[in-house]
Amino acid sequence: xxxxxxxxxxxxIVSVTDLRRNFGEISNYLTRIDSLILTKGGxxxxxxxxxxxxxxxxxxxxxGVWKNTALDNDKFWKETLxxxxxxxxxxx
Numbered sequence: 001x002x003x004x005x006x007x008x009x010x011x012x013i014v015s016v017t018d019l020r021r022n023f024g025e026i027s028n029y030l031t032r033i034d035s036l037i038l039t040k041g042g043x044x045x046x047x048x049x050x051x052x053x054x055x056x057x058x059x060x061x062x063x064g065v066w067k068n069t070a071l072d073n074d075k076f077w078k079e080t081l082x083x084x085x086x087x088x089x090x091x092x
Contacts, residue, residue, distance in 0.1 A: 010034035010035070011033060011035045014037070014038060016040050019038060030049070032058070034049070
């Protein structure tokens, strides 16, 4: 995907031609970005987004990834989520 350009932090721009040539790679990438802006003749043409259910599949696969690592530490997260100017923890 050498021709993908950044449109913003969560969107990418790609030409219709690049989409045709690299559909498999680009479609796998869709779950990791907010949207994909397609260009035709160098001008924005359409927007493609992954369905929320597809993004949720990625989230479910990564659930528990920190288990038995240094990040699997309640004390660490308690300190991380505490802000010095706050009296309590940030609730997620």
